[in-house]
Amino acid sequence: MNRLEGKVAIITGGAGGLGSASAKRFIAEGARVVVADLFEDRALAVADALGPNAVGMFYDASEDSSIEAAIAKTVEKFGRLDILFNNAALTDHKMHVQDRTSIDIPLEVWDKTMAINVRGILVGCRYAIPHMIKAGTGSIINTASDSGFAGDNVRIAYGTSKGAVITLTKYIAVQHGRQGIRCNAIAPGVILTEQMKGFPVLAETIHRHVVTPRLGEPEDIAALAAFLAADESSYITAQTIQCDGGHLAHQPQLADMIALEASGRGDVIE
């Protein structure tokens, strides 16, 4: 399909698991793509592998001037900006393990998480939207997470930031809808990126609570992002779409109930 023919996209966190799969899909759908990432060398390598319609660029979602510069450079190079995929987040393992509870999270970890995951999206919108208003069209896609919908024993900052992404998505959509700009979010559950494959016990634990036979792949997110980027979804805005194999769709005790039935002791609950 060539649903993104003629469109120009910036994908932040474009060198990572979901970002690079989305860049590949956007290119396959006819877009020209800026692979924007904190690690410029990785962004350049991803873009290089995708061919002449991809460009790698330095982008620090926690640094306003870098966001402004990357968006200006994109418009200067391609003459337009149709799609902003705000997908970057603080996913660094060393930071994540410190992101625990209100009592013990180092406040620098909270601040950094909010700066990248929330403020970075706001600032990306601030610089991208004027170009979209001028063109009378634009699609903004934000990566949220299942963690934005429900509490957990750890990662108070990450989860809170993703909850904010869900609300921010609605504000952007509402405030700029009449100017032709749509804004939606994708909330992934566990997606088996190379990084996530390094945590097989975590993946398997979550798999007990997923209703599909398999866990998610980066291509599942890429397919949804391409749909939200394309005009085909032009009546969809302000939504957060969960791409999580039904992880949050059921009663929390479902996995225990299934295990109980499988053990032959189902009679105790009937």
Ligand SMILES: NC(=O)c1ccc[n+]([C@@H]2O[C@H](COP(=O)([O-])OP(=O)(O)OC[C@H]3O[C@@H](n4cnc5c(N)ncnc54)[C@H](O)[C@@H]3O)[C@@H](O)[C@H]2O)c1
């Ligand atoms: N993989 C999953 O299971 C999963 C689940 C839920 C949500 N998510 C979300 O999906 C998005 C992508 O995650 P991923 O799994 O591909 O992780 P990843 O670590 O592979 O990719 C994240 C990318 O963001 C980049 N990045 C980090 N800080 C940045 C900054 N300040 N500016 C620009 N880029 C920066 C990293 O360099 C990396 O390339 C994130 O928003 C994450 O929270 C992922």
